[in-house]
Amino acid sequence: MGCCQSSLFKTTGAHLGKRSRNQKIRGDPPLTSPPSLAAPPQQQPGKAGAAAGEGVPGFSEYSLTDLKSATNNFGSDHIVSESGEKAPNIVYKGRLKNQRWIAVKKFTQSAWPDPKQFAEEARGVGKLRHQRLANLIGYCCDGDERLLVAEYMPNDTLAKHLFHWEVQTIEWAMRSRVALYIAEALDYCSSEGLLLYHDLNAYRVLFDENGDPRLSCFGLMKNSRDGKSYSTNLAYTPPEYLRHGRVTPESVIFSFGTVLLDLLSGKHIPPTHALDMIRGNNILRLMDSHLEGKFSTEEATAVVGLASECLQYEPRERPDVKKLISTLTPLQTKPDVPSHVMLGIPKPEEPPPSPPRALSPMGDACQRMDLTSIHQILVMTHYRDDEGTNELSFQEWTQQMRDMLEARKRGDLAFRDKDFKTAIECYSQFIDVGTMISPTVYARRSLCYLLVDQPDAALRDAMQAQCIFPDWPTAFYMQAAALSKLDMLKDAADMLNEAAALEEKRQHRGGR
Numbered sequence: 001m002g003c004c005q006s007s008l009f010k011t012t013g014a015h016l017g018k019r020s021r022n023q024k025i026r027g028d029p030p031l032t033s034p035p036s037l038a039a040p041p042q043q044q045p046g047k048a049g050a051a052a053g054e055g056v057p058g059f060s061e062y063s064l065t066d067l068k069s070a071t072n073n074f075g076s077d078h079i080v081s082e083s084g085e086k087a088p089n090i091v092y093k094g095r096l097k098n099q100r101w102i103a104v105k106k107f108t109q110s111a112w113p114d115p116k117q118f119a120e121e122a123r124g125v126g127k128l129r130h131q132r133l134a135n136l137i138g139y140c141c142d143g144d145e146r147l148l149v150a151e152y153m154p155n156d157t158l159a160k161h162l163f164h165w166e167v168q169t170i171e172w173a174m175r176s177r178v179a180l181y182i183a184e185a186l187d188y189c190s191s192e193g194l195l196l197y198h199d200l201n202a203y204r205v206l207f208d209e210n211g212d213p214r215l216s217c218f219g220l221m222k223n224s225r226d227g228k229s230y231s232t233n234l235a236y237t238p239p240e241y242l243r244h245g246r247v248t249p250e251s252v253i254f255s256f257g258t259v260l261l262d263l264l265s266g267k268h269i270p271p272t273h274a275l276d277m278i279r280g281n282n283i284l285r286l287m288d289s290h291l292e293g294k295f296s297t298e299e300a301t302a303v304v305g306l307a308s309e310c311l312q313y314e315p316r317e318r319p320d321v322k323k324l325i326s327t328l329t330p331l332q333t334k335p336d337v338p339s340h341v342m343l344g345i346p347k348p349e350e351p352p353p354s355p356p357r358a359l360s361p362m363g364d365a366c367q368r369m370d371l372t373s374i375h376q377i378l379v380m381t382h383y384r385d386d387e388g389t390n391e392l393s394f395q396e397w398t399q400q401m402r403d404m405l406e407a408r409k410r411g412d413l414a415f416r417d418k419d420f421k422t423a424i425e426c427y428s429q430f431i432d433v434g435t436m437i438s439p440t441v442y443a444r445r446s447l448c449y450l451l452v453d454q455p456d457a458a459l460r461d462a463m464q465a466q467c468i469f470p471d472w473p474t475a476f477y478m479q480a481a482a483l484s485k486l487d488m489l490k491d492a493a494d495m496l497n498e499a500a501a502l503e504e505k506r507q508h509r510g511g512r
Contacts, residue, residue, distance in 0.1 A: 056135050057100070059126030061119075062149055064142035067104055070094030074106060082159065082203050089223055093152060101152035102137070105218050106145075115141040122148060125220045128192055132185035134206050136217040150217050155207035155345055158259075162202060162266050167344060169288065172295035173334040174342035175263040178205060178213040179303065180332060182259065183324040185215035186252065190321055196247050198222050200255035201236070202262045209348045211340030235270040239313055250315030256324065257310025260303055266290060271311045278308050299331045363500050366477045369484055371451055378447060378474075379416055383440050385472060404433040408441065420448040439465040439472055446478045455485035473503040 071078045071094040080103065081091040089111065092104045112118035122139035129135055138149035158178060161170050170178075182205060186197060197204075197219045204216045234242065238254040241247060254271075261274045266288030277286045283304050287295070306327050309319050319327075340347055365373035411426030427445040430438070446461035462478035469475060476499030483492035 056129055056151065057137050059123065059136065060138040062138045062140045062147075064140055064145055064147075066096065067094065067140055067147060067149070070096050070102060071104055074104075082157065091218070101154070103134070103150045103152045105148040105150070107147065107223070109144040109146075111223060112146045115146070118146050121221050125194070125217055128189065128194070128217065128220075130185065130188045131212075132181050132188060132214055134208070134214045134216050136220075148218060148221070151208075153206035153208050153214060153216075155209070155211060155343070157203050157207075158205035158213065158262070159202035161207070161343070162262055163268065169266060169290045171342055172291055172299070173332075173337070174339065176299065176303070176328065176331045176333070177339065177342070179260060179263055180325065180328040181213045182215050183256070183321060183328055186256065187321045187325060189220065190249070194220055195249045195252075196220075197252045197255070198247060200252060200259060202259060202268070205259070207339075207343065207345075210338065211343040211345050213339070235272070236268075238315075240315055248315060250318050253310050253318040253320070253324075254315075257307045257318075260307035260310065261286075264288065264300065264303060264307065275308065275311055278304055296333075299333075302327060302331060358504075359496075359500055360473075360503050362474065362477050363496060363503070366481045366484075366499075367496055369481060371447065371481070374447055374477075374481065375415075375418070375451075378440075378444055381440070381474075383438070385469065385474065386438050386440050401435060404430055404435060407433075408438070411441070411444070415444050415448065420451045424448045424452070437468050439469040439475060442468070443474050443478050446482065450481060450485055455482050458482040459486065471502055471506075473499045473506065476502060 414422035442465035449458035459482035466475035
C-alpha cells in the first residue's frame with residue numbers, strides 16, 4: 001500500500017521495509033525520491049507522451065520469496081524468453097502481491113559471483129526512468145541467486161511482430177515509429193551516462209499495454225560480470241567487437257542499424273548481405289514483400305541510407321544518436337494515430353475508479369489542501385500514535401537522549417507556534433540522532449515542508465512515517481497532500497482513498 005510497499009519494498013541502502021516498528025533506526029539515509037519526481041525527459045517538439053516514470057515504482061530490493069511467489073516458483077509456464085528454457089538467462093512473467101505485473105530476469109549462478117558488484121550495476125540502471133524504456137524497478141541478491149525485476153510489457157517483442165506474426169504484419173508508419181522511439185531511448189540513456197547497450201536486437205524491443213515500443217532495460221547490463229555482450233549470431237555482431245571483444249557507443253549504433261534492416265525487410269538479414277543489396281541499388285528486393293505498395297519509396301530510401309551509415313565498418317564513420325533522431329523524426333506520418341491501432345491490438349481498458357469513501361476530518365482537510373486544518377489536527381493528536389514505536393533500555397537515557405528529547409520539545413513548541421522553519425531544524429536534530437523513531441515527527445516535519453513549499457521533502461517524510469508505521473492513516477494522508485502539491489492529482493486521489501480505507505479498518509478494530 002502507498003509509496004512504501006510492505007514486504008515487497010526494501011528501500012535500497014536503508015532497507016526500512018525489513019524493520020518492525022519497535023526497532024531503532026540509527027543514521028539511516030532518507031528514502032530515495034519516488035521515480036515520478038525525477039527530472040522529466042526532453043520531449044520532441046509537438047510530441048505527446050506520458051511523463052517519464054509515471055506510475056513506475058521506485059527502485060527496490062526484492063526478496064527471493066516474493067519473486068518465487070510472483071512467478072509460481074519460477075515455473076516453466078511463466079517463461080517469456082523467446083528461447084524458453086534454452087536461454088542462458090531466463091526471463092519470467094510474474095505478478096506481485098500488489099497485483100503489479102513484472103518481468104524477472106534470472107541469471108545463471110556463475111554469472112555475477114560478487115553480489116555487491118551486481119547490486120551496484122543494477123542500481124545504476126534502476127535510476128533511469130523514461131517512457132521509452134521498460135524500466136528496471138528492482139533486483140534480488142540472495143545466496144547465489146541474481147535477479148533483475150522490470151516493468152512487464154504485455155504485447156510481445158518486435159521480433160514476434162516482424163518475424164512470427166499471425167494476423168497482420170506491422171505497417172510502415174508503425175515501423176518508422178519503432179525506429180524513432182528506440183533512438184529516443186538510446187539518446188536518453190546516453191544523456192544519463194549509460195552509453196552502452198549490450199546486444200541490441202529485435203528481441204530487446206517490447207510493446208507496452210498501449211502498443212508503444214519500448215527498449216528493454218535488461219540490455220543496459222551485461223549477461224555476466226565478464227561475459228559476452230552479444231548473444232546473437234556473429235554475422236550481426238559489430239566488427240570491432242569481433243576484433244577486440246569490447247563494446248563501444250559506436251557498436252550500439254551498428255546494432256541499431258541491424259534493427260533498421262529488420263524493420264525494412266521483415267526478416268533477419270545479415271548486414272553484409274543487406275549492404276550488398278544496397279550497393280547494387282536493389283532496395284526493393286530488401287523491402288518486406290508484405291509492404292508492397294504500402295510505403296513511401298522516399299521514406300524507405302531515407303531509412304535505408306541511415307541503416308547503411310550505421311553499418312559502416314569503421315566506427316568513426318557511423319552517425320551519432322542525435323543524427324538517428326533528426327533523420328527519423330520527419331518520417332513520422334501518423335503522429336496522431338495510437339500505436340495500438342497501427343499494431344492491430346485491442347485498446348487497453350481503463351481500470352474502474354475506486355469508489356469514494358467517507359473522509360475523516362484529516363482526510364477532508366487533505367482533500368481540500370487545507371494545511372491550517374491539518375496543522376491543528378496534528379497539534380491536537382500530539383504523540384498518541386507513537387505508542388509502541390520505541391522500546392528503550394535504562395542505558396539509553398543518556399545526556400544525548402535528553403538533548404534529543406529537548407530538540408523534539410523545541411520542535412513541538414515551534415510547530416505549535418507555526419514557526420515551521422525552526423520546527424524543521426529541531427525535528428531534524430531529533431531524527432539525525434536516531435536513538436528513537438517517531439512517525440509523528442516525520443508527519444509534522446512533512447507538513448512543515450509543505451508550508452515552506454518543499455513538497456518533495458514533504459513526500460519523503462510522509463513515506464518515512466509509513467515505513468515506521470505501515471498502517472498509519474496519517475502517513476497516507478500526508479503523502480496525499482504532498483502528491484497533490486506536486487500536481488500528481490491521480491496519485492493523490494488514490495492515496496487519499498487508501499488512507500480512508502485504513503482509517504475505516506482501524507475504527508472497526510476500535511482504535512490502533
